[in-house]
Amino acid sequence: MLSLPETEHQHHELMLPHIDALAVLAEKVAEGSTEAYAAQFEAEYEFVVNQLAPHVERIEEAIYPELERLMQNRHSMAPMRHEHRQIHRLIGSLGVHREPVASGRLTAADATSLRRILYRLYAILRVHLAEEEHYIALLEGNLSPDERSALARAMDHAMAQPL
Amino acid sequence: MDDQAPSALRSLPETTEYHHALMRPHVEALPGLAETIDTVRRDAFARRFEEEYHFIVDQIVPHIEAVEGAIYPELERLLANRHSMLPMRHEHREILRLIRSLGDYRAQIRSGTLDDARSMGLRRALYRLHSMFRVHMAEEEHYLAVLEGSLSDQEKDALARSLDHAMAQPI
Numbered sequence: 579m580l581s582l583p584e585t586e587h588q589h590h591e592l593m594l595p596h597i598d599a600l601a602v603l604a605e606k607v608a609e610g611s612t613e614a615y616a617a618q619f620e621a622e623y624e625f626v627v628n629q630l631a632p633h634v635e636r637i638e639e640a641i642y643p644e645l646e647r648l649m650q651n652r653h654s655m656a657p658m659r660h661e662h663r664q665i666h667r668l669i670g671s672l673g674v675h676r677e678p679v680a681s682g683r684l685t686a687a688d689a690t691s692l693r694r695i696l697y698r699l700y701a702i703l704r705v706h707l708a709e710e711e712h713y714i715a716l717l718e719g720n721l722s723p724d725e726r727s728a729l730a731r732a733m734d735h736a737m738a739q740p741l
Numbered sequence: 742m743d744d745q746a747p748s749a750l751r752s753l754p755e756t757t758e759y760h761h762a763l764m765r766p767h768v769e770a771l772p773g774l775a776e777t778i779d780t781v782r783r784d785a786f787a788r789r790f791e792e793e794y795h796f797i798v799d800q801i802v803p804h805i806e807a808v809e810g811a812i813y814p815e816l817e818r819l820l821a822n823r824h825s826m827l828p829m830r831h832e833h834r835e836i837l838r839l840i841r842s843l844g845d846y847r848a849q850i851r852s853g854t855l856d857d858a859r860s861m862g863l864r865r866a867l868y869r870l871h872s873m874f875r876v877h878m879a880e881e882e883h884y885l886a887v888l889e890g891s892l893s894d895q896e897k898d899a900l901a902r903s904l905d906h907a908m909a910q911p912i
């Protein structure tokens with residue numbers, strides 16, 4: 579059975595190609611007609627809604643409270659929770675662009691806005707996931723094996739479809 | 742057209758595109774730089790960081806200031822009350838804030854005292870800067886195309902020259 583950091587790292591490794599794809603998609607938005615990237619947009623949108631968002635929620639519910647308990651008043655996870663709110667807000671904004679992309683009615687201003695969202699999401703996620711792995715390594719040395727296994731299972735069950 | 746042609750021989754959008762094309766490899770280097778913070782030798786990272794930091798401070802910052810000082814007022818004049826450049830000015834403030842934060846990390850990078858928390862902060866600043874530059878520069882090119890069709894040749898030449906002169910060293 580995988581340790582908690584290994585479970586988390588494995589999830590992040592599976593997410594990274596999708597996260598990097600957001601920057602690639604942003605460039606396609608700049609270059610071509612919506613037809614050229616509508617299918618990829620839809621695939622990545624499905625990923626962020628069905629895989630990434632549940633992961634973010636599960637981490638916040640299962641892992642952050644444990645970290646705050648361990649670190650007591652010395653450190654708050656508030657900045658990381660704040661980034662989660664930003665991630666959710668950006669995912670919501672992506673959803674607004676879904677129909678115009680699918681129907682080919684994306685204006686030049688919409689395209690700029692969509693690029694901004696995709697790059698912002700890419701930038702936040704690249705750093706946020708790495709930071710989360712640092713925090714989770716802290717848990718590994720401070721919980722009982724049973725507690726760690728329970729958290730690792732909680733992370734695995736967070737995905738709507740297993741990654 | 743010769744890449745090294747003086748600005749007077751290039752249109753305003755060409756001047757900006759030319760500057761942006763020279764900046765782009767440096768902008769694209771930022772995520773790679775972020776990924777090497779704790780994966781390459783400390784002195785190798787410090788050297789690369791210093792190169793990109795100097796490019797940003799010596800080349801990109803003057804460009805930002807020139808665009809905001811010379812181009813945005815013209816755009817606002819042309820667009821009258823229908824459109825404000827305020828969001829773009831706001832992005833400039835955010836970009837300059839991030840650049841200052843890079844400056845704050847410099848001493849720790851040089852002295853090798855960058856701890857885990859600061860490494861994360863630096864990674865965040867580099868990725869954020871990259872994401873802002875990528876979209877901001879493309880949006881600026883859109884706006885400049887508006888100017889191209891709306892100013893006299895003399896006005897366009899003057900704006901193109903003001904952009905070229907903005908660079909501490911011509912890029």
